[in-house]
């Protein structure tokens with residue numbers, strides 16, 4: 001019998017080549033594959049269509065009896081296979097590119113379903129390119145179910161994923177791990193049924209039930225972990241001393257701006273924590289652009305001037321490097337006699353060792369890095385403060401590991417995610433919470449616009465004008481490179497297109513996650529140094545990037561992004577003294593996109609989040625992962641708020657009853673948690 005931790009190579013049909021592709025999706029084990037949930041589901045149109053009442057561009061399924069054999073023609077570039085037929089009275093041609101094998105799948109005088117986008121081909125005739133072909137039985141079967149749609153990588157098809165998932169689900173026995181009474185109390189589906197249904201739902205109802213179970217599990221395991229952490233912890237008395245504040249005050253007086261009220265009270269709260277009797281943990285919640293970095297810097301300065309080390313961890317290399325550069329600049333500006341250490345995963349072993357050695361020397365300093373800061377080899381002995389920036393990008397375990405470094409330091413986590421206080425109190429357990437509810441006064445609100453693809457040239461001209469007046473711009477595309485699956489814009493081609501458009505009058509550069517750390521660094525440096533005017537990028541700039549001179553953002557295929565993500569992206573502009581603009585390109589078919597109306601009507605993260613919830617409605621959970629909160633893949637803290645509260649109670653109850661899962665009925669759950677834990681660490 002196979003086990004969940006077995007490599008995916010143990011599945012029939014997955015060899016070296018395929019497993020390499022899966023690696024790109026971070027799928028290594030059967031566990032990974034099972035938890036690689038569909039991105040969305042696809043429903044076949046219920047009814048078969050008649051050509052006469054279809055519109056151009058409709059995605060339709062046609063039932064056709066074949067009276068002719070398909071023909072294949074070789075052109076210089078490729079082989080084209082065509083089939084002429086009638087749909088009722090209407091003549092139609094089906095066209096396939098590079099697919100001569102289709103001939104062998106079509107038998108004369110048989111009836112098939114052709115599924116694809118219908119287009120006009122002259123006044124009467126219709127055509128359909130690259131239709132998907134089904135036998136009638138197959139179609140009826142597929143139509144009765146929802147089809148999973150997975151996020152893919154080049155070379156890996158949706159069908160391949162489906163096949164491999166069937167392979168796993170057939171060969172593995174998924175044992176139930178939740179205690180029986182919990183299942184009945186909360187009326188949950190079984191684990192194995194839910195896992196099957198989340199990938200291959202028999203109906204929308206089944207899918208909803210499956211999702212509910214898996215969401216519950218995500219919450220439950222999250223809260224168990226959290227409670228266990230709390231449990232292990234006794235109040236640690238504050239063994240640090242912070243008598244000196246000269247440097248801190250010196251910086252404070254010389255800041256180039258006045259701190260906002262929110263920033264000031266946040267500093268006060270944390271400094272009184274520092275002076276308190278116990279070590280504390282605090283969440284700093286403030287919308288994008290509310291100025292959290294300077295808070296981190298000031299507090300770290302206070303810690304460092306009192307003879308300790310202070311560390312800040314960021315989720316991406318780009319952001320970590322940006323913090324490093326900002327800190328170095330401040331250290332220079334304020335004439336501080338302290339070193340700034342920097343560490344990321346892309347360093348060579350030798351570079352890393354040097355940083356580790358410097359850290360171990362216990363000299364007071366600032367330490368900045370990515371999750372390389374929490375690797376085993378990173379040891380700190382003199383650490384009094386750890387800060388996790390953009391905490392929602394890290395797992396609880398990672399945050400905990402960071403907190404456990406050193407000798408019980410003070411902990412701050414910073415977040416731009418707008419969560420109602422009642423929910424954050426559950427999600428953050430016993431953490432204290434500080435909210436920065438205002439943004440710097442001088443800043444002008446961002447002006448937003450939703451535009452259609454045909455208006456995008458106007459946007460290019462607008463960008464040109466902004467650049468000529470000294471500003472810079474971001475253009476965001478969903479993809480890195482062209483994909484056969486969607487017509488969404490990609491960074492590489494878009495970069496070329498813009499360069500052609502501007503003909504060298506302004507400079508254009510590209511940035512995406514597949515570039516090496518070195519390349520990314522260079523691109524960001526050039527952009528920051530104003531060597532580049534327009535940066536075409538994927539969402540890698542989403543978190544935390546701060547280039548105040550950039551005042552325009554153009555988001556291509558904005559309708560494809562979630563609201564939370566759009567809000568984060570937009571937060572990259574409106575960070576300086578100039579008027580900023582954000583343009584959302586709506587490439588959707590509908591006249592108006594409700595989500596884009598929401599985002600363009602307000603710059604307030606709280607408002608956007610609450611409208612997001614209303615728009616989604618209870619039954620609708622496609623695309624939720626875009627809001628990507630915490631460790632959750634399916635769960636959504638807004639939509640599933642009730643289930644979250646229930647799971648939080650259940651976790652507490654369970655641990656009160658059986659703290660270390662020693663009861664027989666809790667053993668499977670214990671094992672599941674261990675596997676999940678190991679999994680999180682391999683993913684790290």
Ligand code: ADP
Pocket residue numbers: 257258259260263286287288289290291292293294416440441442544546548571575
């Ligand atoms: P976030 O909260 O999104 O992390 P940052 O810390 O990156 O925001 O700050 C955004 C920009 O605002 C930075 O350029 C920062 O220097 C500036 N800033 C921070 N606080 C203030 C303030 N009180 N007044 C004016 N500008 C500020």
Ligand code: MG
Pocket residue numbers: 292293389544
């Ligand atoms: Mg930030």
